[in-house]
Amino acid sequence: MTRPILSVENLTVRFGATTAVDNVSFAVAPGESFGLVGESGSGKSTILRTIMGLVGDWSGTVQVDGLEAAKTPRRQFAQHVQMVFQDPYASLHPRHQIGRAIAEPMRIHGLPNAEARTMELLDLIGLGSKFAYRYPHELSGGQRQRVAIARALALSPKLLLLDEPTSALDVSIQAEILNLLNRLRQELGLSFAIVSHNLAVVSYMCDRLMVMQHAKVVETLTREQLRNRDLNEAYTRDFLAASAL
Missing domain, CATH: 3.40.50.300 (P-loop containing nucleotide triphosphate hydrolases)
Structure with missing residues (x-):
């Protein structure tokens, strides 16, 4: 089994x-x-x-x-294992760009190529690399939830x-x-x-x-x-x- x-x-x-x-x-x-x-x-x-x-x-x-x-x-x-919460805005730091938010778990864990992996994740969730330099308040609710999903996937759980x-x-x-x-x-x-x-x-x-x-x-x-x-x-x-x- x-x-x-x-x-x-x-x-x-x-x-x-x-x-x-x-x-x-x-x-x-x-x-x-x-x-x-x-x-x-x-x-x-x-x-x-x-x-x-x-x-x-x-x-x-x-x-x-x-x-x-x-x-x-x-x-x-x-x-x-990683978690995606109900409110995507509350789970993202308002003063951190999206790319930094996604890369943060990788940097904490000392993983290599965090920036390249961040761009891959942005493509994977359907936003694209240009979103790396935006802030949470510049995104819609659906886009913010996509970012929360990307961040949850950063460590490949x-x-x-x-x-x-x-x-x-x-x-x-x-x-x-x-x-x-x-x-x-x-x-x-x-x-x-x-x-x-x-x-x-x-x-x-x-x-x-x-x-x-x-x-x-x-x-x-x-x-x-x-x-x-x-x-x-x-x-x-x-x-x-x-x-x-």
């Missing part, structure tokens, strides 16, 4: 007296796109942030490409964590970003873990999805089960009905 690119076992996350994630387990296969859906506050984004090392108080086991998150140096771990990657964008731009992500997944052999409240996005992007409620897993479905309404739990049926998918 092929080793999962991402394995999460018995993950529990607490913020003080509040349990944000309660004994959650799932795995993502190499090349798979896996969705996490559910109402706000169900723990979806907290799971991604925990995988990335942005949450302190947690228990369980998290592995990416066979590396344990709790035992692997942060720099080494970052070469295998195998897994991308995508936290509501299109929800801050105009509807007309959302499809462009989703199509870009699908193309990159195929061309680069990436795996995705995607948080979204939008079941249409998940149905389009994901091979499987995990439904969450109150910090717990309700059920896990394939894309076909979602589209065919082959659902086991009442909460999933209610959530699907409310989403108007």
Whole structure:
């Protein structure tokens, strides 16, 4: 059996007296796109942030490409997994040119040819090298999200964590970003873990999805089960009905 690119076992996350994630387990296969859906506050984004090392108080086991998150140096771990956040403007330094923002992870990790690789990434995301000398405020929301994706790819990770990657964008731009992500997944052999409240996005992007409620897993479905309404739990049926998918 092929080793999962991402394995999460018995993950529990607490913020003080509040349990944000309660004994959650799932795995993502190499090349798979896996969705996490559910109402706000169900723990979806907290799971991604925990995988990335942005949450302190947690228990369980998290592995990416066979590396344990709790035992692997942060720099080494970052070469295998990166995250794209919901708000591309908030994740880019307003006074740094785009080229510098993309090259920064490579310089931190001491990788050679950061400038040439930056230009390659700008071409890969469909912007081109001329954007290297622009500032975030000179770009549209969709362009900024493309830059955030390019920066996430700078270290050539195998897994991308995508936290509501299109929800801050105009509807007309959302499809462009989703199509870009699908193309990159195929061309680069990436795996995705995607948080979204939008079941249409998940149905389009994901091979499987995990439904969450109150910090717990309700059920896990394939894309076909979602589209065919082959659902086991009442909460999933209610959530699907409310989403108007």
